[in-house]
Amino acid sequence: MTVLLLGADRLGNICDKLQLEGTEKIIHWSGRCSSCKHRCLPKNIGKIIIFCDFINHPTMENVKKQAKKNNIPIVYCKRSLANLSVLTAN
Template sequence: MTVLVVGADRLGNIEAFFRKQGYREILHVSGRKASDTAIHIPSHVHMVVVFTDFVNHNLARVIKAKAKERNIRVIFSKRSCSALAKTFCLA
């Protein structure tokens, strides 16, 4: 399975979290560049995670719309393992 992570400059131990959840490939986009709103979600992505404390509202809205078009699960979370685990379990 593949996850696309949007937000944060580096993933750190969050990469290990996704590996424990069974995701083999972790794609990462920092979300800091204005051109990131033109992001293309690869066809093999199973889930998109948006770190809300690193992206602007416009990018979050664009990601959500693109994922919804392709029926891909989207999770919005703060960038910490504990917040991600809590959001991951609730979604």
């Protein structure tokens, strides 16, 4: 599965955790740049993880709208491995 990580400047060991859980490809958008609010989602995204502490609102709204249109699940969390582990366990 391909996962889009949205938000956060640095991911630390979050990518390692996702790969251990079977994620094949990870795409990261910082979510702070003004051009992010106009980006189209890449094809074949299986899940979107939004780090709410590190993203601007126009970008989040753009991604939410596209995800809903394409039936892509979104997980909202803080940028912490413990929080992510609990939320992505499903």
